Amino acid sequence: MTQRITVIRGDGIGPEIMKSTLRVLDTLDAGLEYDFQLAGVAAQEETGELLPQATLDSITENRIALKAPLTTPVGGGFKSLNVALRKHFDLFANVRPAISFKGTKSRYENIDLITVRENTEGAYLGEGAWTAPDGSRAESKMVVTRAGCERVVRFAFDLARRVGRKKVTAVHKANILKDVTGMFLNVARDVAEEYPDIEFNDLIVDNACMQLVMRPEQFDVIVTTNLFGDIISDLCAGLVGGLGLAPGANIGKDVAMFEAVHGSAPDIAGKGIANPCALLLAAAQMLDHLDQSDKAQRLRQAIAEVIAEGDRTTPDLGGSGNTEQFTDAICERLV
Ligand code: ATP
Numbered sequence: 001m002t003q004r005i006t007v008i009r010g011d012g013i014g015p016e017i018m019k020s021t022l023r024v025l026d027t028l029d030a031g032l033e034y035d036f037q038l039a040g041v042a043a044q045e046e047t048g049e050l051l052p053q054a055t056l057d058s059i060t061e062n063r064i065a066l067k068a069p070l071t072t073p074v075g076g077g078f079k080s081l082n083v084a085l086r087k088h089f090d091l092f093a094n095v096r097p098a099i100s101f102k103g104t105k106s107r108y109e110n111i112d113l114i115t116v117r118e119n120t121e122g123a124y125l126g127e128g129a130w131t132a133p134d135g136s137r138a139e140s141k142m143v144v145t146r147a148g149c150e151r152v153v154r155f156a157f158d159l160a161r162r163v164g165r166k167k168v169t170a171v172h173k174a175n176i177l178k179d180v181t182g183m184f185l186n187v188a189r190d191v192a193e194e195y196p197d198i199e200f201n202d203l204i205v206d207n208a209c210m211q212l213v214m215r216p217e218q219f220d221v222i223v224t225t226n227l228f229g230d231i232i233s234d235l236c237a238g239l240v241g242g243l244g245l246a247p248g249a250n251i252g253k254d255v256a257m258f259e260a261v262h263g264s265a266p267d268i269a270g271k272g273i274a275n276p277c278a279l280l281l282a283a284a285q286m287l288d289h290l291d292q293s294d295k296a297q298r299l300r301q302a303i304a305e306v307i308a309e310g311d312r313t314t315p316d317l318g319g320s321g322n323t324e325q326f327t328d329a330i331c332e333r334l335v
């Protein structure tokens with residue numbers, strides 16, 4: 001059975017890393033059919049709109065989108081196209097794996113963890129104001145709902161089960177922010193009881209940060225609220241060598257969107273030297289989501305081997321290969 005997915009080639013290095021990624025997916029024989037749609041500057045040039053209705057309709061219909069980085073022009077009516085897409089499809093779970101690759105310049109070697117960040121509630125509602133006429137005071141509001149906490153915690157446990165993870169850690173600040181993050185912790189404890197096969201623990205966010213730096217290998221899946229997740233997922237990307245190897249998924253009830261965490265890198269666009277790994281690892285997440293975890297694992301393994309051997313890797317990884325040669329090296333390990 002073929003699965004149709006919406007593919008957005010994106011801006012800057014987007015088309016180059018997407019070309020590489022689709023070639024790898026075809027080599028894996030992932031059974032995908034591509035529905036190419038426009039967004040970002042590429043869309044604006046062709047259709048006059050940054051986020052055409054046809055693109056939204058295609059994602060609604062296919063339910064799965066693979067997206068390269070987009071450029072959001074200033075004054076185009078959007079603060080961020082990525083945020084607009086997340087809002088439109090109510091993509092409540094932001095899933096960011098962090099895996100160590102031997103052969104990269106990072107401080108650790110055995111990290112293999114996934115951060116699940118709640119993406120729609122908490123401190124990111126943008127409700128706040130400067131509340132004194134002389135500008136001497138500001139307030140902001142944090143709101144969480146039981147349903148919002150529950151869906152993201154449940155998602156984290158289901159993900160753990162689906163991809164064979166052993167442990168979920170809830171990160172919170174329930175000792176101080178007793179209401180908002182206390183609710184999150186209570187819900188996490190309740191949901192955990194329904195998953196006796198998955199180990200559960202919780203950590204206060206400050207301690208979690210220290211533990212992540214001191215003994216990152218103790219973590220498996222982390223689930224947390226919006227603001228803490230924002231910070232922790234970048235911390236985790238830093239543990240394994242930065243955003244160049246960082247993929248992300250944004251998952252909702254109906255739609256899931258997979259992307260590289262980095263931007264469109266206009267400084268190297270068109271030079272053919274972009275590192276496709278972040279988008280390739282996002283494609284691996286997509287395969288997990290489509291119940292093709294065996295292929296996802298083969299892909300991660302091939303990437304790991306190529307990086308470990310420094311075989312035709314791109315300049316950002318210290319190699320002298322280009323995007324196409326790097327992709328050749330990966331594809332050769334998949335056949
Ligand atoms: P945007 O405005 O879309 O965010 P940006 O220039 O901020 O674009 P980033 O992705 O944030 O793009 O890039 C920061 C730096 O990292 C740039 O110097 C860029 O060349 C480099 N970089 C980002 N992604 C890659 C990649 N996949 N391969 C190689 N270098 C990259």
Ligand code: MG
Nearest residue numbers: 262263264265
């Ligand atoms: Mg940027």
